[in-house]
Amino acid sequence: MTAPLLSLTWTDHVTGRRGFLVVDRLVRGVSSGGLRMRPGCTLEEVAGLARGMTMKEALHYDPRSRYVPLGGAKGGIDCDPRDPEAYGVLVRYLRAVRPHIECFWTTGEDLGLTQDLVDRAAAEAGLVSSIQAVYPLLDDETAARARLAAAFGVEVDGIGLDELVGGCGVAEAALAALDRSGTPYAGTRAAVQGFGTMGGATARFLARAGLTVVAVADIKGTIANPDGLDVDALLAARDAHGTVDRAALRPADLEHAGDAWLSAEAEILVPAAVSYAIDTGNQGQVRARWIVEAANMPVTAEAEELLAERGVTVLPDVVVNSGTNAWWWWTLFGDIGADADEAFTHTRRSMRALVELMLARAEADGTTPRAAAHAVAAERLPVIAERFGWYR
Template identity: 75%
Template sequence: MSTAPLLSVDWTDHVTGRRGHLVVDRLVRGVASGGLRMRPGCTRAEVAGLARAMTYKEALHYDPEARYVPLGGAKGGIDCDPRDPEAYGVLVRYLRAMRPYVERFWATGEDLGLSQELIDRAAAEAGLVSSVQAVFPLLDDEAAARRRLADAFALRVDGLGLDALIGGFGVAESVLAVLDRAGEPAAGARVALQGFGTMGGATALFLERAGMRITAVADERGTIANPAGLDVTALLAARDAHGTVNRAALRPGDRAEAGYAWLSADVDVLVPAAVSYAVDTANQAWITARWIVEAANLPVLPDAEELLTSRGVTVLPDVVVNSGTNAWWWWTLFGDVGADAEEVFTYTRRAMRTLVGDTLDRADKDGTTPRAAAYALAEDRMAALAERHGWYGTDGPRPAD
């Protein structure tokens, strides 16, 4: 695969001077998929790396028998603190500037710092029909597909929206698949998470329901720890819209510790579910967990992963682990699943466990890391996608790699 992205666009807000970026890594049938993030310090290089990861995430879910045909990979990013009073205006102006791309070939949605609800509101204000309207021409019945997606987003499970749960459910199933493969029981296994927003909170909930002990959770204010296990339901009820837990809700035995304490927690599984580049060559030495399951995008730096691997720590990569949310959108829109929570959970469980198994089988076969194996699988599936569906739809042959 070519290392250069297909398209890179830089944007400067004429009101605040803040910068934004769009990178389209690859198209399939003329469309690419990838979320829009907002965080201070977001760079073009970061967005490009995430766009390439989206290409892999899409391709890994290729099933020739399914209605959903994976799209290409893309990503958007805005260098702005989402809590800044000017952030919403910046978002609207960014989407106005990117409107031609969203209308034609970039299907986007929530990512770090931005909820889907906020993106939908800003997209409407920017004159867009939908943040995923580029996909509509690929649908057999657009009206039915849009109703199905709206109905799916309206579903509530135990008081939480299905859209807020499905990504964490996919992460939890990845963790459980790894433990099953290693012959380790889930019951009583200990987990620490960085991040308690949509992804981290849902992951913690489903792992707790599987019998695992959540012994440490980190948010913006630090780490909350309890070796006997935290009450995930109570912490979820006490978090704000940014995933920060009200410390008044802590029970006796819960300890407030430093922000980095989640890394050195005495656990079996570590789940970074917040920011990119969280594990570096220095702090990786604090990790005693046997497995790191990447719920966030790019949380473990490559040099750190090499050191972790050398001392027997298995890193299951983000392109596998957190791909469930993106896939669920398209399974629903294209009609592989309906607006039914049990159907969605069953389909997602099967898909994620199969993908984890395929990745670890390939790693064993090739004698490589799970990340290298996932990339190899993705490359194989991208070749099949390009051969069958092309880059530009009916516009002509795909470019040479």
């Protein structure tokens, strides 16, 4: 693996907390990757995520699209987003890396941060937008910005389209795997770790497809019901951090320890919260047939090897959770409009094609879905570089 183009560590002069930025690659002079905030975030973690963004972008390359994949990047701040000092740290971080955002790093919400919070902090830091570096690549900047703003204003059942589209992509990845194996949706059970933006939306789309969501986990623990949870009711009872008000639980809904989601009696397990959630120490608890990585890097490489030996298939994050990022650019560049049905249709079609390509490649090569996805990305990166270059 080649070294990233840029790697920096920032120390907050007020709190001593550290932040990181890694730019793995530039395409047409621009990179894409969200900004996360979590206690314990490291430079190594951010570098891995930046590399993953390079692959996510490449995997969505379609020479017929207006959207041209960007390079990969990622930002991270070692701070609890619930800390009273967190917002000040975020503003000072954005102020420190402002030249990079202005010139070549487009960023947005990620673990621990909402887009509204990023936008507010970016404005306070003196930025036009957290994605302003991409504006020179647009044919009509005014129309494109208006289209994206309108898309962020779209709501479905009271939930923002920007919160739903990523979960739509994750769910479609799971459904594609079920279809390929001939497994009916009815009777198939799912457990979701993390009930924030990505996890909540994934649970919503899986339930609406006919699967039974038997467990969801938030910071307070795991909520389970073998007969199925009322996902819509739980979504309505969430706070801004994805924590469910236990007063909304039904008598048959049970509360368990925080890690009970791992061993849930379910065919599909969706880790949608932190990185490294499944490791060699706890992978033996997994009973699912598929792990669908809605979070970034939730399964360690060593754990994935052990899971594969037990017949557990991991659908990798570089494919599964790439829908949100792609939706931003499909909308901004004009491949789709500010419309929920259009967004969901385009996301489902693109994600299903990508998952089927990955699984067919894995079967043909006799390897894992992750190795197959990496192989596809490795083939596309030189094509993108030849057409657009790394830097220009």
